[in-house]
Amino acid sequence: MNLQLDDQGRLRHFLDIAGLPRDVLINIMDTAEKFSGVTEQAVKKVPLLRGKTIVNVFFENSTRTRTTFELAAKRLSADVLNLNISTSSASKGETLLDTLANLQAMHSDMFVVRHEDSGTAEFIARHVPPHVAVINAGDGRHAHPTQAMLDMFTIRRHKGSDFGRLRVAIVGDIMHSRVARSQIHALNTLLTGEVRVIAPRTLLPGNVREALGVHVFHRPEEGLRDVDVIIMLRLQKERMSGALLPSEHEYFQYWGLTQERLALAAPDAIVMHPGPINRGVEIDSVVADGDQSVILEQVTHGIAVRMAVMAMSMRSSGTEGAA
């Protein structure tokens, strides 16, 4: 049984792109399209989740993801609680399930979970009562499905809904990136024409070609040729100390997205980045701020996409007999 879908194929929890059918991904984007209009209203919210309580449970720091989840919940009129667990209970020795039991005792309807360990959101989803929905806001190196869906939404806005004619390149630290993994699953599910990953050998899982069905390149000069979408990944600086990379300067020299490298892509290619960007490491400032960059649009779209996922997975009290 798919933990993420109910018996009618509707979203139940949102944990991972893998395992979700194409029509659910398309439905998320269609719903997000409608929610993006809410921002243009004089009153920038809708009463859909009035009376529901959403708890952002973040065991790992994040500003952008937490604030866009918070804003999305508020635009749906839900009550929102933000919990930064690393600074509270966990440091006092409370177990994950004890923390959850306490949150459930507050009559929460939805948990938005971020954790440094892969599989945490799914673990929680298996232990919550039937009326509670769980959304994965990033778990370890495993998945970051709302980021992937806001990226798909951004691509669709610029390139249309036929992903079959698109070449998409993901550049950077594939090995440690839950974003890249979720993006690749989403692009494959949406039947993208060609998905390329461009990465140093030290930052690429050995079986990525077989496991994820992507084309592998080790030089941006080869991989960026004629692509319609370039997704740059953030280089986490802590990787530098693990002997995987020589230096920031050298990374930029060989892998950084410069105007010259961007010119190899299709003339109307868009440049994306999940943020926060390291200027002068994985991307040149001129490119990040240039006409082809849609990096700030991604942030805006993140709110509408998260509203869609929350509204679609929120349990109604009429289903499954849940109280």
Add this chain to the structure above:
Amino acid sequence: MSDDNPAQTHQIGADVGLVLDSMTTALRGLCAQRHIQAPILIGIHTGGVWVAERLHARLGIEDPLGSLDISFYRDDFTRAGMHPQVHPSNIPVSLDNRHLILVDDVLFTGRTIRAAMNELFDHGRPASVTLAVLVDRGGRELPIQADVVGLRIALDAGEQIKLTGPAPLQLLRQGAAP
């Protein structure tokens, strides 16, 4: 719409075009009486938009037609969850201080109109809202009445009325035995 028993579904005799003509005349009269100039027409998805398109052309209104999808304003989310298919609402001009004509196909409980008015007021503060419906089938659960009604049809319990379109527009009555 359920067509598995065609004997229980039959077209309503009234010519929808003639009903729209009489609604147009009534709306013109009402606007003159209330000193309403340049009203904005807004249809409710899906049938209300079809009706509003016809009225928009017949009334010769210059401002583009607006459309509302009230999915995010429904009062039954906690019971029914989110409707799987939502259309974007499209309000092309500012509603502040404008006179609106809200259009729907069938007026029944009044809950759709309540939701639509809640949504409208999140877009701005109109000067007035006039309600025009193709069919009033009775059965109100809220204190909401239309200003202009094309047809009044008293339905038996369990009966439904449905507008099919977008072209041609036809009214179908279905449900209880004929």
